[in-house]
Amino acid sequence: xxxxxxxxxxxxxxxxxxxxxxxxxxxxxxxxxxxxxxxxxxxxxxxxxxxxxxxxxxxxxxxxxxxxxxxxxxxxxxxxxxxxxxxxxxxxxxxxxxxxxxxx
Amino acid sequence: xxxxxxxxxxxxxxxxxxxxxxxxxxxxxxxxxxxxxxxxxxxxxxxxxxxxxxxxxxxxxxxxxxxxxxxxxxxxxxxxxxxxxxxxxxxxxxxxxxxxxxxxxxxxxxxxxxxxxxxxxxxxxxxxxxxxxxxxxxxxxxxxxxxxxxxxxxxxxxxxxxxxxxxxxxxxxxxxxxxxxxxxxxxxxxxxxxxxxxxxxxxxxxxxxxxxxxxxxxxxxxxxxxxxxxxxxxxxxxxxxxxxxxxxxxxxxxxxxxxxxxxxxxxxxxxxxxxxxxxxxxxxxxxxxxxxxxxxxxxxxxxxxxxxxxxxxxxxxxxxxxxxxxxxxxxxxxxxxxxxxxxxxxxxxxxxxxxxxxxxxxxxxxxxxxxxxxx
Numbered sequence: 001x002x003x004x005x006x007x008x009x010x011x012x013x014x015x016x017x018x019x020x021x022x023x024x025x026x027x028x029x030x031x032x033x034x035x036x037x038x039x040x041x042x043x044x045x046x047x048x049x050x051x052x053x054x055x056x057x058x059x060x061x062x063x064x065x066x067x068x069x070x071x072x073x074x075x076x077x078x079x080x081x082x083x084x085x086x087x088x089x090x091x092x093x094x095x096x097x098x099x100x101x102x103x104x
Numbered sequence: 105x106x107x108x109x110x111x112x113x114x115x116x117x118x119x120x121x122x123x124x125x126x127x128x129x130x131x132x133x134x135x136x137x138x139x140x141x142x143x144x145x146x147x148x149x150x151x152x153x154x155x156x157x158x159x160x161x162x163x164x165x166x167x168x169x170x171x172x173x174x175x176x177x178x179x180x181x182x183x184x185x186x187x188x189x190x191x192x193x194x195x196x197x198x199x200x201x202x203x204x205x206x207x208x209x210x211x212x213x214x215x216x217x218x219x220x221x222x223x224x225x226x227x228x229x230x231x232x233x234x235x236x237x238x239x240x241x242x243x244x245x246x247x248x249x250x251x252x253x254x255x256x257x258x259x260x261x262x263x264x265x266x267x268x269x270x271x272x273x274x275x276x277x278x279x280x281x282x283x284x285x286x287x288x289x290x291x292x293x294x295x296x297x298x299x300x301x302x303x304x305x306x307x308x309x310x311x312x313x314x315x316x317x318x319x320x321x322x323x324x325x326x327x328x329x330x331x332x333x334x335x336x337x338x339x340x341x342x343x344x345x346x347x348x349x350x351x352x353x354x355x356x357x358x359x360x361x362x363x364x365x366x367x368x369x370x371x372x373x374x375x376x377x378x379x380x381x382x383x384x385x386x387x388x389x390x391x392x393x394x395x396x397x398x399x400x401x402x403x404x405x406x407x408x409x410x411x412x413x414x415x416x417x418x419x420x421x422x423x424x425x426x427x428x429x430x431x432x433x434x435x436x437x438x439x440x441x442x443x444x445x446x447x448x449x450x451x452x453x454x455x456x457x458x459x460x461x462x463x464x465x466x467x468x469x470x471x472x473x474x475x476x477x478x479x
Contacts, residue, residue, distance in 0.1 A: 018417070044479050047422075047426045047479075048426055049425065049427075051425065053418070063421050063422075063425075064425060065425040068425065072421055
């Protein structure tokens with residue numbers, strides 16, 4: 001599974017970055033658990049669409065729905081490099097995105 | 105998808121609006137002074153006049169947004185350096201930022217008045233805050249965070265009594281809560297957005313002027329008339345409108361305004377109020393209404409909610425991704441409001457109803473809030 005792009009989301013809050021992480025395939029339970037390794041996973045399979053939240057030690061929160069090809073990342077601005085590195089490790093096939101305004 | 109974000113922009117647009125925009129773009133261009141013989145902009149001005157009890161369409165200035173309208177008004181007043189302005193903590197950045205920029209450049213002073221304990225705004229606070237150096241009052245008609253309505257008739261009366269110009273940001277209220285400017289003696293400016301309750305397209309806004317004509321142009325340029333004049337022509341609305349207008353957008357806005365006038369603002373507001381009261385009247389545990397509106401007056405259909413543990417951002421995403429419900433979370437471009445309400449820096453989850461919403465949709469929202477609240 002690869003990260004295709006990170007799209008900045010305007011959430012009106014000054015202190016955090018929110019980006020939508022787009023994947024090349026739908027998020028699976030296995031991918032969710034890999035994303036949560038070393039962190040804290042909250043999983044809500046009973047919702048109409050199974051929702052997850054991961055509080056990751058690389059200083060980001062990932063939230064989304066299994067079956068979607070995207071999820072949301074929220075992090076403090078000073079951790080953007082750590083978040084980027086963590087994503088590349090977790091999604092090992094990831095390639096550095098070239099047109100990501102958030103990382104630039 | 106269920107859309108509860110009408111305070112940001114209306115959705116879906118009425119078919120009449122789409123038809124008007126398409127007709128404007130597919131028929132030969134009609135732009136006053138530039139092309140054609142008809143004046144669709146004047147038709148839009150006439151439609152807008154109907155919302156304010158005004159008789160002169162030249163007192164309606166068309167802009168690209170309410171923000172630009174506020175900027176033109178504030179800069180056009182050319183307040184002397186050192187002046188004092190009174191506003192409120194509930195203002196949108198469309199008022200806050202132009203005021204801050206003006207104050208920084210002109211050694212100006214700004215007083216931000218708070219709400220009362222019950223969530224209302226008291227015009228008595230204005231009376232107490234007026235100084236000899238006060239040169240402008242600038243207030244929202246309805247908060248885009250809590251929906252609270254400011255007592256605008258009292259404020260207009262107070263401004264007239266003190267001969268103070270009054271800038272009203274009616275972005276959330278226009279088309280829902282009438283403002284009668286028919287017998288105004290002091291300068292009153294009402295700025296509005298075209299793409300919210302008036303159901304026009306984005307990129308349309310306006311302001312209307314009552315009382316003495318005192319504004320200087322903020323932007324200069326082509327008007328299509330009086331081309332030999334070295335500076336901006338003096339007559340309205342050209343003095344305050346430079347550049348090619350968004351003719352197709354204003355054709356759509358006119359269609360939206362005519363529909364609002366036909367359905368009447370009172371009926372449209374009553375619909376929003378019913379939906380909002382249904383939500384706040386039986387809100388699932390542990391949700392809380394942020395600054396409930398006094399006497400349940402939710403005519404603008406805006407309600408802000410908070411959860412004791414979950415952030416508005418998280419809940420908004422859950423509503424969106426799990427339940428297909430569109431809301432708005434965060435500060436809503438009104439940071440002082442959240443500092444005042446105790447919801448800074450995370451803001452609130454804002455639910456804002458519109459004409460397309462139903463009681464069934466509110467029931468679905470409440471069920472979703474219940475499920476999220478218990479998770």
